Amino acid sequence: MTPAPVEWLDAPPRQDEPHLAILAGARSHSNLPIDPAAAYSQLTGLPFGLADLNSGMLTYAAFVELCPVLKDEVVAAFRNGPGPHVVVDHDEDLIYYAVRVPGESTREKLAVGFIPRDIHAPSDWLRESAQQADWSRAELQRWIDGIQPASADVLPRLLRLAEMQVCAAQDARISRHVDELAGQLDATYEELSLLHDLARNLRVSLDPVELAQTCVHRLHQALNAEGCCVLLVPRDAPMRFVCDGRLPCD
Secondary structure, three states, X not given: OOOOOEEEOOOOXXXXXXXXXXXXXXXXXXXXOOOHHHHHHHHHOOOOEEEEOOOOEEEOOHHHHHOOEOOHHHHHHXXXXXOOEEEEEOOOOEEEEEEEOOOOOOOOEEEEEEEEOOOOOOOHHHHHHXXXXXXXXXXXXXXXXXXXXXXXXXXXXXXXXXXXXXXXXXXXXXXXXXXXXXXXXXXXXXXXXXXXXXXXXXOOOOOHHHHHXXXXXXXXXXXXXXXXXXXXXXXXXXXXXXXXXXXXXX
């Protein structure tokens, strides 16, 4: 029986893959690159580029020169369901795979890669593509040697774990960014509130010392410091310290 030119392999997750389970906890979110293609490559040992499914174009990585445009059948397979996707192309003797890009609201952009079905015996199609891309035999072999061997039936589970890790890292970065923005917003609110109080106090006819005491007290609260102090140096009166809180001086 002749195999179909393109074969889809989307396997459900399993809990009995110890070497895959190690991947899920092997690297902390903070150690992953921000770029999704680089993050997927670091986690899986597989080459990744970025694909626009509207045009079928592959970009980002040098290896995409071997196949700069995805076949229509491969694009159709990548559009089918939530993924991750693994597609075996029997004509080119390649395994294509795709995972989602964190932060993308549509499935028009994916992190995509491909490897020879047998890294020890690359197909004639791959050798011809390398020649057309002006790759030497040594360059093609170096690329193949850098690929983590993985069978098509294991790839869906490997990619699912990597996708969970990369997307969780993105969510963690977003959460940290939101926390930082919230902290900056709090600080800005305190500054505006302090300036508002100072402006209001300046419009009130207060003795300079009373005004300084009011401002220093408010500033002490806003800064959450041990203490604050202002030195008043009037022209026709002695210098005076106006303090609030504890200070390392007498």
